Amino acid sequence: MASIARKNLFEDVPRFLVAQAGIMFAVSLVTIQTGILNGFVQSTGQLIDQSGADLWVSSKRMQQLEVSPPIPLQRLLQVREMEGVAYADPLAIRQVLWQTPKGQTTVARVYGFQPGGAFFTQWQLVAGEVGDLKTPYTFIADRANLNTLDLHEIGDRGLVGSLPARLVGITKNTSSIVSGAILFTSLETASAYTKTGTTIRCRIRAGATECLTALEDPYNQNSASSTPPKAPEPISLADPISFVLLKAKPDQNLEQLRQQIEAALPDTRVVTNAEMAEITRSFWLRRTGVGFVLGLGAAVGFIVGVVVVSQILYASVSDHLREFGTLKAMGASDWVIYRVITEQALWMAVLGYLPSMVLCLGLGSWTMATKGILILITPAIAGGILGITIVMCVGSALFAIQKVTHVDPAIVFKA
Amino acid sequence: MTLSQTRPTQSIFNGSYAASTPLISSFRNSMAVVASGVEMVYDSGAEPYAVLRGIDLEIQKGDVQLLMGPSGSGKTTLLSILGGILTPTAGKVFLMGQEITGMTRNQLAKFRLKNVGFIFQGFNLFPALTAAENVEVALKVKGLRGLQARRQVAIELLEQVGLADRMHHLPKDLSGGQKQRVAIARALAGDPHIIMADEPTASLDSQSGHAVIELLRQLAKNAGRTVLIVTHDPRLVDAADRITYLEDGMIHG
Known part of the structure; x- marks a missing residue:
């Protein structure tokens, strides 16, 4: 059987593309901000990482x-x-x-x-x-x-x-x-x-x-x-x-x-190489506004994503309210419909995530090559962003689910 | 065809339908739908508004029953109640011998899943799904497992409504009559005992309307299903076994 979610998603290709562009923007924003934050944290201590020292002796x-x-x-x-x-x-x-x-x-x-x-x-x-x-x-x-x-x-x-x-x-x-x-x-x-x-x-x-x-x-x-x-x-x-x-x-x-x-x-303080790197990274991250600003950027990206996906899913559910009502009239449980909406959200997450990640990796390579700015997207970060994207999309589906939950099956009798 | 007002004696319906005297039991077994003292009152506005007032109705198994009446007479509300979609503010409804008015929302959903198929004026097909897929969705909801099994049954149902050759078409590529036939095939998914149709021919031209009418009649007669149709369409009168007129929320003889 065809996936209602997938078919609903591709039913209106221009709208789908606009939606995916929105998700891509949001995911890219989160990824780049996180990548810059990670790259920044990494870069502040990379000289220490490369020092080869066992211990650092400094002023107290x-x-x-x-x-x-x-x-x-x-x-x-x-x-x-x-x-x-x-x-x-x-x-x-x-x-x-x-x-x-x-x-x-x-x-x-x-x-x-x-x-x-x-x-x-x-x-x-x-x-x-x-x-x-x-x-x-x-x-x-x-x-x-x-x-x-x-x-x-x-x-x-x-x-x-x-x-x-x-x-x-x-x-x-x-x-x-x-x-x-x-x-x-x-x-x-x-x-x-x-x-x-x-x-x-x-x-x-x-x-x-x-x-x-x-x-x-x-x-x-x-x-x-x-x-x-x-x-x-x-x-x-x-x-x-x-x-x-x-x-x-x-x-x-x-x-x-x-x-x-x-x-x-x-009058000295002695720290290991790893501690020195951690002290330096921690200083930049916590005692300057850089970590907060970049974190805020990532949070804004997440919120933008939630808004975009919510709107798209809500509109999609509204467009198909009569069909969902028909399923309810047949006797389908709410969970059947929740699954359709959630699957639609997951498709949006995956289809928004993949091109975003390619875009961000490309952008990261370009900024490193031309500006020396490290946008560090590790496999762990890429996995984390996928998780965030899924949470963002599925979380956004809650609005649509709430809408469909309150659909009166009697709506199906209105011509 | 018999034109009748179906109003049973009060003694049978006074809450005793579920009792098991031989007479009542025999009556129960022959009836697909029984409504007793059904009322529907909406609390909108300053005063309560009664859409249905003391409806008593029974429909025999295998009958094609029309529910006719002017707009605003309460036909669709009664259909919703008889189909277990709405719960009346008063009265009782029995479908296939089971009282549905006391059921919870989930129990009602399960009951509809097994016993009732719906056909709508606006077809309500998923526009992104093909004819076969629309039927398959219903089969999946009704619990038929296996992709191949669902596809096979969907094809059989579309064959029954004469649309097997259009199974891969999207609703937008089908005529109104064809869409309604897909909707009928979908309503047949799970082999329900009762088909409830709301203005099934209202959006169709004369030829398509007749085809749908004939199809509904065949479904009732060949498979022993009960078909309840809400309609304004006088063309359906010839296909019906019984007709009930509703006006101002009451049945008129």
């Missing part, structure tokens, strides 16, 4: 990866001397002022680490070599940040404060959607960038003082200063860093090592 007042008061470099040496530590490297994160090749300025973050060290070896380098960071005033950037930095290829240059910065490598999947552009550099370069201020050069000419631009390219021949900057100074014990990343010796109990470090260095 550390909030998250990018909000952590500095600790002295001496902590690194102290950690290295501890039993159970295989090796440890510093990580310095600072905010700087980036000047693009076209002279526009923007805020960026410098991540200073040990090139060729034990950490951040899991990067996906699209171009260049990490080893090139040993050259002073060079950096690696995520390809998602190139637009912000106004750079295009290896060798392009900009300024950090009054110091030059040359792009020597391009990575992918290291940048968070929400943080600004990141410059991965050597610790020494990062230290120099952090210390650099804005230099205002003034000269006295004919008794008058003329001050030049604060930010200028020292390599520019028209610039007031044509001499290249001297190499960065070696870092000292007093230099500030943000974290000490460490790898424990094989079979070392991490909890024990954590307690040992915290006992020896009372």
